[in-house]
Amino acid sequence: MADTKIALKPADFQSSQEPRWCPGCGDYAILKQVQTVLAEKGYQPHEVVFFSGIGCSSRFPYYMNTYGMHTIHGRAPAIATGLKVMRPDLSVWVITGDGDALAIGGNHLIHALRRNVDMNILLFNNEIYGLTKGQYSPTSELYKVTKSSPWGTAESPFNPVLLALSAGATFVARTIDREVKHQRDILKQADDHKGVSFVEIYQNCNVFNDGAFADFTDKKKQPETTIFLKHGEPAIFGTNRDKCLVVENGKLKVAHIKPDGELPENVYVHDETSLEKALLVATLFGPADQVPRPFGIFYRVTKPTYEEQLRQQRERAKRKMGEVSLQDLLYGSETWQVK
Amino acid sequence: MGEERPSVTVRFAGDSGDGMQLAGINFSFESALEGHDIATFPDYPAEIRAPRGTLYGVSGFQVRFGKEEILTSGDEVDVLVAMNPAALKRTLHLLKEGGILIADSDAFDAKNLRLAGYEFNPLEDEILKQKYRVLSLPITSLVREALKDSPLSVKAKDRTRNMFVLGLVFWIFGRDLNIAKELIKKKFANKPDVLDANLKVLEAGYYLGETMDIEVPKIKVAKASLPRGRYRTITGNQATALGLVTASKLSGLPLYFVSYPITPASDILHDMAKYRYMDIVAIQAEDEIAAISSAIGAAFGGSIAVTATSGPGLSLMSEALGLAVMTELPVIVIDVQRAGPSTGMPTKPEQADLLQAMFGRHGEAPLIVLASATPADNFYMAIEAVRLATTHITPVILLSDLYLANGAEPWIIPNVETLPKWEPHLWKGNGEYKPYMRDEETLARWWAIPGMEGAQHVVGGLEKEDVTGNVSYDPLNHEKMVKLRLEKVKRVAEDIPLQEVNTGKEEGDLAIVGWGSTYGVIRSVVKQLVEEGYSVGHVHIKYLNPFPKNLKDVLTRFKKILVVEMNMGQLAFLLRGTFLLDVHQFNKVQGVPITERELKQTALKLLK
Ligand SMILES: Cc1ncc(C[n+]2csc(CCOP(=O)(O)OP(=O)(O)O)c2C)c(N)n1
Ligand code: SF4
Ligand SMILES: [Mg+2]
Numbered sequence: 001m002a003d004t005k006i007a008l009k010p011a012d013f014q015s016s017q018e019p020r021w022c023p024g025c026g027d028y029a030i031l032k033q034v035q036t037v038l039a040e041k042g043y044q045p046h047e048v049v050f051f052s053g054i055g056c057s058s059r060f061p062y063y064m065n066t067y068g069m070h071t072i073h074g075r076a077p078a079i080a081t082g083l084k085v086m087r088p089d090l091s092v093w094v095i096t097g098d099g100d101a102l103a104i105g106g107n108h109l110i111h112a113l114r115r116n117v118d119m120n121i122l123l124f125n126n127e128i129y130g131l132t133k134g135q136y137s138p139t140s141e142l143y144k145v146t147k148s149s150p151w152g153t154a155e156s157p158f159n160p161v162l163l164a165l166s167a168g169a170t171f172v173a174r175t176i177d178r179e180v181k182h183q184r185d186i187l188k189q190a191d192d193h194k195g196v197s198f199v200e201i202y203q204n205c206n207v208f209n210d211g212a213f214a215d216f217t218d219k220k221k222q223p224e225t226t227i228f229l230k231h232g233e234p235a236i237f238g239t240n241r242d243k244c245l246v247v248e249n250g251k252l253k254v255a256h257i258k259p260d261g262e263l264p265e266n267v268y269v270h271d272e273t274s275l276e277k278a279l280l281v282a283t284l285f286g287p288a289d290q291v292p293r294p295f296g297i298f299y300r301v302t303k304p305t306y307e308e309q310l311r312q313q314r315e316r317a318k319r320k321m322g323e324v325s326l327q328d329l330l331y332g333s334e335t336w337q338v339k
Numbered sequence: 340m341g342e343e344r345p346s347v348t349v350r351f352a353g354d355s356g357d358g359m360q361l362a363g364i365n366f367s368f369e370s371a372l373e374g375h376d377i378a379t380f381p382d383y384p385a386e387i388r389a390p391r392g393t394l395y396g397v398s399g400f401q402v403r404f405g406k407e408e409i410l411t412s413g414d415e416v417d418v419l420v421a422m423n424p425a426a427l428k429r430t431l432h433l434l435k436e437g438g439i440l441i442a443d444s445d446a447f448d449a450k451n452l453r454l455a456g457y458e459f460n461p462l463e464d465e466i467l468k469q470k471y472r473v474l475s476l477p478i479t480s481l482v483r484e485a486l487k488d489s490p491l492s493v494k495a496k497d498r499t500r501n502m503f504v505l506g507l508v509f510w511i512f513g514r515d516l517n518i519a520k521e522l523i524k525k526k527f528a529n530k531p532d533v534l535d536a537n538l539k540v541l542e543a544g545y546y547l548g549e550t551m552d553i554e555v556p557k558i559k560v561a562k563a564s565l566p567r568g569r570y571r572t573i574t575g576n577q578a579t580a581l582g583l584v585t586a587s588k589l590s591g592l593p594l595y596f597v598s599y600p601i602t603p604a605s606d607i608l609h610d611m612a613k614y615r616y617m618d619i620v621a622i623q624a625e626d627e628i629a630a631i632s633s634a635i636g637a638a639f640g641g642s643i644a645v646t647a648t649s650g651p652g653l654s655l656m657s658e659a660l661g662l663a664v665m666t667e668l669p670v671i672v673i674d675v676q677r678a679g680p681s682t683g684m685p686t687k688p689e690q691a692d693l694l695q696a697m698f699g700r701h702g703e704a705p706l707i708v709l710a711s712a713t714p715a716d717n718f719y720m721a722i723e724a725v726r727l728a729t730t731h732i733t734p735v736i737l738l739s740d741l742y743l744a745n746g747a748e749p750w751i752i753p754n755v756e757t758l759p760k761w762e763p764h765l766w767k768g769n770g771e772y773k774p775y776m777r778d779e780e781t782l783a784r785w786w787a788i789p790g791m792e793g794a795q796h797v798v799g800g801l802e803k804e805d806v807t808g809n810v811s812y813d814p815l816n817h818e819k820m821v822k823l824r825l826e827k828v829k830r831v832a833e834d835i836p837l838q839e840v841n842t843g844k845e846e847g848d849l850a851i852v853g854w855g856s857t858y859g860v861i862r863s864v865v866k867q868l869v870e871e872g873y874s875v876g877h878v879h880i881k882y883l884n885p886f887p888k889n890l891k892d893v894l895t896r897f898k899k900i901l902v903v904e905m906n907m908g909q910l911a912f913l914l915r916g917t918f919l920l921d922v923h924q925f926n927k928v929q930g931v932p933i934t935e936r937e938l939k940q941t942a943l944k945l946l947k
Contacts, residue, residue: 015797017809017810044792045795046789046790046791046792046793046794046795047789047790048789049639049789050797051636054800061797061799062797062799062810064797065795066795067639067789067795067796067797068795068796068797068798068799069635069636069639069666069797069798069799070797070798070799070800070801071632071635071662071799071800072632072658072659072661072662072800075628075629075632075659078624078625078628078629078632078633078636079632079633079635079636079639080636081629081633081636082595082597082632082633082634082635082636082637082638082639082640082644083636083637083639083640083789084636085595085620085622085633085637086593086595086620086637086640086641086642087640087641087789087790089790090640090789090790107625107626107628107629108625108628108629108632111625111629310620310622313615314615314616314618314620317615317616318615318616318618320616321616324616324617326584326585326588326617326755327754327755329581329584329614329617330581330585330752330753330755331569331571331752332571334368334372334571334572335569335570335571335752336371336372336569336570336571337568337569337570338374338565338566338567338568338569338570338751339567
């Protein structure tokens with residue numbers, strides 16, 4: 001990332017492999033934005049590593065001209081942890097799907113978040129299993145009819161943002177494939193963050209779950225169905241920017257803004273550094289025609305990273321024990337001489 | 340008074356809260372310091388604190404020491420300490436006729452007798468007194484008496500009973516109390532009252548020997564003539580941990596150790612976590628899948644990546660090991676085997692994971708499989724595992740087992756300058772990098788690591804085209820890659836020692852073949868048989884995949900082959916399948932070590 005290096009273009013991060021996603025798949029847009037961010041931030045390809053699990057989205061590393069590993073289903077956060085702990089010098093990214101991260105890999109995800117390993121976890125949420133051709137996933141809505149739920153599901157979905165916050169993530173955001181500028185901005189800030197960054201990206205699977213997020217991307221509906229959170233600003237939305245969120249009895253409600261533009265006293269003002277606020281606003285997860293869906297950075301705090309704490313521990317241990325040679329180590333504390 | 344013996348076995352048995360392990364370790368260390376060779380066998384229940392007095396709560400520590408090469412912890416014991424009726428019931432069958440039984444008569448009350456299933460007090464049994472030299476002593480009362488001025492609670496006082504018997508056993512063998520005192524001082528350095536009580540009681544036990552009016556035999560045991568050098572005692576798990584740190588220093592590669600706690604492998608994690616000051620990373624993962632996975636990530640980044648587990652954990656690692664085979668990354672898994680399947684008998688030894696290590700993966704997924712033979716051998720085999728992984732760029736499974744992991748032996752500490760050094764097969768940056776370019780001789784692919792400019796590449800679970808590493812579904816390419824991965828592991832045979840006959844005759848009537856912790860018992864039996872004039876050889880296999888090149892030649896120099904295992908015949912299965920050899924089997928799966936007597940009987944039958 002040093003200034004002396006040649007500035008690269010997004011295309012310099014593109015590998016020679018032709019992406020093999022279905023035409024129209026939301027994954028293309030994300031690939032493009034990631035490449036743009038890497039170039040804008042001045043990375044060199046050999047300093048960056050992409051890990052992925054299994055799923056359509058997890059093909060991602062093949063299309064990057066960086067180091068990468070297409071691993072096994074659900075394990076990418078664990079694999080990435082091993083690398084980052086040993087190689088804090090590298091920029092480490094995890095690409096995962098809703099099944100990969102939240103079904104088979106749920107355990108590794110929460111522990112990577114809890115440990116605050118400095119890496120960027122991008123969850124491509126299409127609310128479906130794409131690669132295995134259309135079964136429901138842990139984020140599919142209740143009663144959804146899919147190949148594996150012909151009578152509808154009987155299980156409620158995860159709210160990934162809430163899950164990440166509860167697991168102790170230090171950077172939690174949500175964005176959407178169609179909003180490329182928002183997406184790029186979020187990805188950049190995620191990478192700026194020192195510590196684990198969790199970014200949920202709503203991604204349209206136009207083959208098995210087309211239109212899952214249409215309520216949030218449709219230009220006409222969007223102003224009513226979405227709130228783009230900004231740090232320190234009141235949560236205002238609506239086609240005429242005439243609605244806002246207010247806090248009543250500890251809960252969020254939608255209120256109308258008076259024609260004179262004066263905001264209610266209890267208007268919700270977003271604060272990225274407040275876990276309480278982040279948790280509260282993350283609970284907005286209802287049907288799009290009833291509750292607006294928040295996007296943006298929910299939470300961002302700085303805490304020591306896992307790898308940094310391990311390094312400091314090692315230094316402390318070395319200081320405490322002094323110089324111990326390998327020979328000394330083998331001797332241990334109790335020895336005797338046979339003459 | 341005073342009789343001399345070539346070797347003696349002592350077993351301390353009591354409740355799991357009675358401190359038998361501590362007494363045993365202390366006595367073993369002192370035995371080694373006195374110049375004896377030793378072999379130990381800690382035998383404890385899975386329950387941390389089983390209800391007092393119960394049969395399943397009995398914890399034991401057996402140590403054999405003496406003059407000859409001590410190869411096993413002994414079939415039978417010469418001195419048995421039984422702290423309560425349950426301990427007596429569980430272990431009396433081990434005591435030799437004429438052996439010494441030390442029992443705390445205070446603990447043989449109605450309740451404890453009932454818990455152990457005795458209808459009468461065995462200590463008052465005339466037959467028992469005729470068969471053994473019984474020292475039935477009111478140890479609890481004697482301890483309380485010795486500590487009458489101590490501020491400790493009665494319960495805390497009673498907890499020092501182990502020191503009383505330790506003192507008495509020290510007296511029987513004419514040992515120096517000072518070493519034991521030093522160890523106790525270290526252990527209780529921060530608890531002056533407890534330390535004081537332990538020291539007092541240790542002395543009380545010792546001096547009881549001096550003043551006792553019943554006749555206590557003093558036993559003299561000759562010292563061993565061990566090679567010259569500086570020694571320490573070492574358990575298998577300690578040896579593994581030291582071997583890994585050593586391998587990192589010898590190769591110049593950083594060490595990443597990761598593990599999820601599981602008996603009997605956890606002590607490796609404990610040691611590694613301590614060794615942070617040696618500039619290594621040791622972490623506890625959320626499960627075994629994460630352990631092996633993060634090891635794969637670390638290996639991708641150029642580290643020696645190691646995880647340690649036991650059978651159930653190895654099962655969880657299966658899928659990821661497939662990825663390690665496919666991506667051809669050097670990860671090392673140490674499997675400290677225990678009795679299975681499932682949770683099985685987690686504190687008892689068995690060797691039943693060999694076929695899991697060999698074949699327990701999906702697809703054709705060959706990897707290197709090694710097994711250490713003695714506790715200290717774990718040191719050398721851990722280094723060997725790392726050497727082979729990082730030169731052949733392939734995963735390695737090193738098999739240890741509970742008997743090796745917890746057993747201790749004196750270890751002549753090697754001079755680090757004399758240990759093998761090697762060069763890891765790292766990409767040197769000459770020319771264009773392709774992930775599946777290989778070394779012509781070994782077929783190892785070049786290990787290029789992130790950060791190396793111009794060597795960016797993506798590996799993964801999907802089949803890759805030879806050389807380029809591009810994803811490929813080409814039928815012939817897949818077959819080629821399957822064969823390459825197999826051939827790469829086969830060629831490791833060029834880089835490992837030839838099989839030797841470890842003990843006994845180079846050819847003859849019977850080869851007794853083993854792997855892992857059966858080393859001691861086989862060697863001991865073969866030595867006896869050779870002395871008795873039989874032509875028998877001991878072949879101990881440490882390289883299980885690939886086998887040493889000459890293994891078949893060595894085996895076929897014998898008329899009969901007996902394969903000895905603590906499983907139902909897994910090595911036997913491999914030898915038959917690999918070499919079409921007709922082998923006999925000796926199998927024991929009782930969670931207790933094979934005894935010299937039973938193995939010798941089996942061998943003698945085959946020698947008739
Ligand atoms: C151990 C294992 N189990 C099952 C599978 C099959 N599988 C591959 S991808 C997938 C689901 C992927 O869904 P998601 O993570 O949402 O990714 P998407 O394809 O939607 O991007 C499943 C079940 C597998 N590859 N490995
Ligand atoms: S199946 Fe869906 S998620 Fe997968 S590539 Fe096609 S459109 Fe994209
Ligand atoms: Mg999906």
